[in-house]
Amino acid sequence: MGAKNGRHLDPVAPKAEPEPETIGSSASICAAPDTNSSSDFSCESFEKPLYSDIHFGEGRFNMINVIGRGGYGIVVLAEDVKTKKRYALKIGKPGSASRRELAAFKLVNGTKGVPVLIKEWRELGCVIMQMQLVGMSLSEFVKQKGRKLTLDEGFKLAPMLIDLVEAVHSKGIIHADVKPTNFAFGIGSKSSKLYILDFGLSVTYLTSSGKHMEETYREANGTPYYMSANQHMSLWNSRRDDLESVVFTLMELCGIDRRWKHMPYPNYHADHMVYWNAKLGGTDGGTICQVLQFNNMLQMCRTLKYKDKPDYEGMKRLFKMKFSKASRNDIKPVSSAAVVKHSLNIWDKNVIMRFHKDRTEEDKEMYRGKKNKEESDTD
């Protein structure tokens, strides 16, 4: 069963050309070389390997530098010629993905912690979004520090991330790609503020009448290291899944090992099964994380049903407890029962047909082997 039209923003497709760890095919968009100043912005065309003169913004901007590039386009540091104010221009390559991102961005625009979308327009088939400029992402921040965050630092950060995700949810949107590169600090007087970026995979969870949409399926997409267990099982993201990704983001930033960290990039459904299994704690149902607070937050996410509103405040409270008070004996394996039961149910009914018709026989064999094992494990 596919996603039903009209109940969500978009049946968002996997990103076409993501950063290395994002699901999707290889990059086809290229960006101008980084220069300190250039009045003429030259962007490699989306298809051709040669540079062509594409002047976005109809001469209103000086394109200074490419500051980001990802699945849907490039992000350029641009200066307004008249006011000399600087902005980020996200230039989305032609296609429905950019339009979908814009639709989601408009819904969250004005939310605290989301860069302000100042203007949007189309040029040469590209969707251009003029946004408030933000600074260093959390992953760059950790790189610059030259070390991972301490748990104290991670615990200070956790409530900020939960607040940002809650703010997005309050607008009826699931972010669906929560990861360290999608959080960034502000600049200037806002440099201690944190922002949430990139609504390229976002979907709504509300119907037009404002009710929570019914459970459905979408092809596993997102960034594998940070996807929730349910996302690997192609369950349509809901609020719990963004928060599960917050836990994995914090684990990465604090340098906490994850069972799936060195797993190969998942291309097929069978690969996702392996990730899914690891994110449930492996076949032994073991503990995902030895840090009590992270483990407990994961537990809180996993006990939520699809439509449940997360206890954001309760999750934030977890991080007020001093680490020294957390004892290793308090750490219990994260319950996987709800996820397993639910997911197997869906596999049996729907997903096999949908995803496996195009797969190779070998992949099917792998899947059958794993599924038989899952079933015997749960008997």
Ligand SMILES: Nc1ncnc2c1ncn2[C@@H]1O[C@H](COP(=O)(O)OP(=O)(O)OP(=O)(O)O)[C@@H](O)[C@H]1O
């Ligand atoms: N408002 C902004 N100000 C400054 N930098 C930004 C802004 N928005 C995005 N960026 C930078 O551009 C990068 C790519 O942007 P974004 O994540 O929105 O694009 P994407 O194509 O969806 O990327 P990905 O495929 O990695 O998810 C970000 O990681 C960030 O470094």
